Amino acid sequence: MSPVRSVARLPLALMLALGLGGCSYLPSLPSISQADTFLGVITPYRMxxxxxxxxxxxxxxxIKPGMARAQVRDILGSPMLTDVFHADRWDYVFTIRRPGTEPQRRSVVAWFKGDKLEKLEAPDPPGEHEFVNSISRVRADAKKPVLELTPEERQALPRPAKVDAPPTETPPPQRSYPPLEAS
Structure with missing residues (x-):
């Protein structure tokens, strides 16, 4: 090999060595569920x-035993899972995964005999307010805005200026319109 060729390859080998050495500097990346940032700078969007x-x-x-399937569907909505082989069972499954909160999974099973509800298996369902609080990203200790003035603040407001004379009636505006038809 000629000395000119080996000198030409030297910068390439040097860049390759520095590039591979730089890779060992990168911090080990956590799993996707734990990764909040990439290289401490970029935060990926997670929907x-x-x-x-x-x-x-x-x-x-x-829900009461003996209700028709249509009544149960009106109250709970369409089931997420219905099975041809288990026509007497409706599964209502709810899952939510969102950044900043724990993943949740709830399951409710409705058992039917014919067209009538036999029983509903709903292990400890949350109330509406309880559910909203469990999926909310707003912290419970977050400061809430004050939407109403206190009586002292109302007294401190400037009073509107008094008007002694009643407002005079203004005459209606005078408008002149062009004729609709040409004469």
């Missing part, structure tokens, strides 16, 4: 994944 029907205590309280 909320919501699937299924939310079944609350209030809805479960409306």
């Amino acid at each position: 909320d994944i919501v699937q299924g029907n939310v079944v609350t205590k209030e809805q479960v309280a409306l």
Whole structure:
């Protein structure tokens, strides 16, 4: 090999060595579920994944054994899972995964005999407020804005200027319109 060729390859070999050495400097990346940033700078977007029907205590309280399938569907919505081989069972499954909160999974099963509800298996469904609080990103200790003035603040407001004379009636505006037809 000629000395000119080996000198030409030297910068390439040097860049390759520095590039591979730089890779060992990179921090080890955590798993996707734990990664909040990439290289401590870039935060990837992660969208909320919501699937299924939310079944609350209030809805479960409306369900009674002996109800028709249509009545159950009106209250709980369409089931997420219906099986041809288990036509007497409707599964209502709800899952949510969103950044900053714990993943949740709830399952409710409605058992039918013919067209009538036999039983509803709903292990400890949340109330509506409980559910909203469990998926909310707003912290419970976050400062809430004050939407109403206190009586002291109302007294401190400037008073509107008094008007002694009643407003005079203004004459209606005078308008002149061109004729509709040409004469």
